[in-house]
Amino acid sequence: xxxxxxxxxxxxxxxxxxxxxxxxxxxxxxxxxxxxxxxxxxxxxxxxxxxxxxxxxxxxxxxxxxxxxxxxxxxxxxxxxxxxxxxxxxxxxxxxxxxxxxxxxxxxxxxxxxxxxxxxxxxxxxxxxxxxxxxxxxxx
Numbered sequence: 001x002x003x004x005x006x007x008x009x010x011x012x013x014x015x016x017x018x019x020x021x022x023x024x025x026x027x028x029x030x031x032x033x034x035x036x037x038x039x040x041x042x043x044x045x046x047x048x049x050x051x052x053x054x055x056x057x058x059x060x061x062x063x064x065x066x067x068x069x070x071x072x073x074x075x076x077x078x079x080x081x082x083x084x085x086x087x088x089x090x091x092x093x094x095x096x097x098x099x100x101x102x103x104x105x106x107x108x109x110x111x112x113x114x115x116x117x118x119x120x121x122x123x124x125x126x127x128x129x130x131x132x133x134x135x136x137x138x139x140x
Contacts, residue, residue, distance in 0.1 A: 031059075031067075032065065032066060032067065032068055033065065034061065034062035034063075034064060034065025034066075034115075035059060035060070035061055035062070035065045035066075035067060036059070036060040036062075037057055037058070037059050037060075038057060038058045038059075038060075039055070039056075039057045040056045040057055040058065041054060041055060041056040041057075042055055043055065043131075045131075046128060050131070051130060051131050052074065052128055052129065052130065052131060053128075053129060053130075053131045054126070054127070054128055055126070055127040055129060055135055056124070056125070056126050056127075057124075057125050058122060058123065058124055058125070059122070059123045059125055060120060060121075060122050061083070061085060061113075061114070061115035061120060061121040061122070061123070062115065062120055063115055063116075063117055063118050063119060063120065064114075064115065064116070065114065065115050066112060066113070066114035066115075067112055067113045067114065068112060068138065069110055069111070069112045069138070069139040069140070070110070070111070070112070070136050070137060070138050070139050071107075071108055071109060071110055071111070071136075071137050071139055072105070072107055072108075072127060072129055072135060072136065072137070073107060073108070073129045073130040073133040073134070073135075073137065074107040074127055074128050074129030074130055075104070075105070075106055075107050075127065075128050075129075076104070076105040076107075076125060076126070076127050077102065077103075077104055077125070077126045077127075078097075078102060078103045078104075078105070078113075078123050078124065078125045078126075079101070079102040079103075079123060079124050079125075080097050080098060080099050080100070080101055080102070080103075080121060080122070080123050081099060081100075081122050081123065081124060082099055082120065082121060082122040083098075083099060083115065083117060083119050083120055083121030083122065084096055084097065084098040084099065084115075084117055084121055085097050085113050085114065085115055085121045085123065086113070086114050086115075086116055087103055087105075087111060087112070087113045087114075088111060088112055089105060089109050089110070089111045090109055090110040090111065107129070107130075110139040
């Protein structure tokens, strides 16, 4: 768990240190009820990759909350730091991810994450997404 939190702290530090000017944040859809999203690093240019940006955030899931089905225009890397979540990628079974565990969702894959427990869950989520596109795109 400490290694995972330390990794995300290092990523946050490096992203902040390498960004002299913050890129303007793109408009995004409001999170569903029971889901609190807190941006930590928004739209920071990825060195040497002009069409990609880095985003880091925390997500707090109240019991019973869900992200709804959606996609991202790039990869998502997540780590659960409190509680447990269920996540499902299109065509796969639901998977439980508990505190201290991480998960990966490739860009363009329809997925959903939810908290079916009776305690809150909190995640750190890092994204490498296409510049100029919204971070979250709702799916049918």
